[in-house]
Amino acid sequence: MPPSVKDVAALAGVSSSTVSNYLNHPHVLGAASRERVRDAIEQLGFVPNESARQLRAGSSTALALVLLDAWLPYFNDLSRGVEDVARGGGWSLFFSNSNRDAELERRNIDMFEAHRVQGIIIYPLGDVVPRLERLAGSGIRSVVIGPIASSPTVASVLFDDRGGGRLAGEHLLSLGRRRILFLGNPAVSQSNDRLAGLRDAVAGSGATVTVQEVSHLATEDGLSAAERIVTLAADERPDAVFAANDMVALGVLTQLLRNGIRVPDDIALVGFDDVDQAHQGVVPLTTVRQPGYAIGRAAGAALLQMLSDPSAPPPATTPFPAELIVRESTVGRRES
Template sequence: MKRGRPHGQGLGWGGFLNKVTIRDVAEFAQVSQATVSNYFHKPRKLSDATRERIRQAVETLGFVPNDAARTLRTGVSPVIGYVAFELASATTPEIAAAIERRVSAQDMYLLMANDTGSRMREREYLQLFEQQRVAGVIISPVGDVEAELARLRRRGIASVLSARRAVSPVQASVSTDHVAGARLAVQHLIELGRRKIGFVASSLDLQQIADRQRGALSVIETVADATLEIISVPERTVEAGIACADRLARRRPADRPDALFCVNDLLAIGIVSSFVAGRSVRVPEDIAVMGYDDIEFAQSTIVPLSTVRTPHAQLGTAAADLLLDEIALLRGSERAGEERVAPKIEFTPELVVRASTIGV
């Protein structure tokens, strides 16, 4: 068979983009239509030479696969949606990368959305993913979305709550025990003799942050002379940490906390950097500083940061694996809306002690 352009179509393929079919690609590349389909959806099944031949055919003909048509025909979407409330945070990229690795291994695709902390935007993305008929959704929510996720399940779209434990027994979730993590942090500070603890946080209505506050209070309440001061910041960034430290440094020494528990490492890094640069507050002699998350830069700051390690990559992997299981269960179920007790995976955080609380 001689490879070339189908009869009747000229050199300018742009005008015929919608007329090129998978059959045209197969004929051009001298392979079967099933092989072309595998190129798009199961490329690992093909040899390098076959993939390259099909790639050249696709590029020459200007073929664009119609995944919407495929979904309607097979009832199976190759797409998974992921909604995060802080794509720019230090932990989300690691979680997302772990999800992507698992999804890619199944020859599926991941679409990510950032709700920017907006409950309305969060629901809009869920509606968009529903309209696109994705196979499943992983969501790290700002608000309570379990009712929406239940509706999606009834429509045949699986879901997993990420970073928050589900309330409903039929909702799958993967989370970290942030109450336990906060207890570890504050108990460490108490054992060092610190009694005036500052809790540096924003978005106290966010469940993950509220859990850390609850864990901190549970320790403070057991120590008669210990106090917990809520120190509010507008956002959980290095810049907000620097501004917070500047305000604390302007207080009289007697009015300052003797330890800070920050709800993430970025805040703690900003605070430590500002204290060290200003030289009016020593870390940890005057104020011990504790972070949360154990991000990549926590151990390499000017004063290595004590923190609480949470398993970011493991959480992402577990969320993806659980969603793939949920998708398989929905596809194999006679009734997509049937209720069952769904798995709830919860990771236990780990205390990491460095110089910002115990010194060199």
């Protein structure tokens, strides 16, 4: 006979109601009790009947994470942060990918509502706050990673994207660069904020900013964008490129080097995020560091705080500051 809740309770030295709370409402238990029950479950190989349990409890012990583009390395870091907090609190976590598709994003939210998750963390494409506020009415709390309008039920975790764009622009100006090309996606608010920061930096300097749209913010987009650059006469090319993320910047870097254009001598290059690949290339990439793992942890902690006290207003979180990481793609190789 498979182990039961009573067996787990006996091994853990707790009551059956404590085991039930661990399965249904883990946030009400202390860390020590959660650990004892978790260890007993693992030792016995106890597997709860999720369908029956959810019908009895009227809820699940699951949280959901809706990503904008799961294939980008930044979102791997962010996901690990959310997952570590969720699992540490005794929650399970489901993942989905909107793939920069508004309709798919809507269906992902619908799916998690149907599965009665207790909370949702989302890095959105569009304005999802009205929908999330309606979910709050049925007990599903949410955290948005990114800027939102003030909400009485939805929390947000912010990064200073505009400040990061400003840092990138100020750095390029300090190097004497005056023809700056920005590669971004206007459908993504964070990309627009990075562009706004760049424009803040160059205002009144005499430098120009040209914008080229890239659809998916992926390496292939950078390769394609740089194909156009290499067809231009040398005096018509930008002398600097600021990409809305590192993967686009790395695509640009690859294409420029393939065509004999020197980085940074001919064109300086700045990315955004500081993913691992940024420092691993032939020419290490100057970038704006965005701490994906820490942001994910902050979002997870905010959601668990909301679930522990559903009557409280959404927690206020301090925006994560931007940090410029200077490498060879803008300043060249430094003598040791």
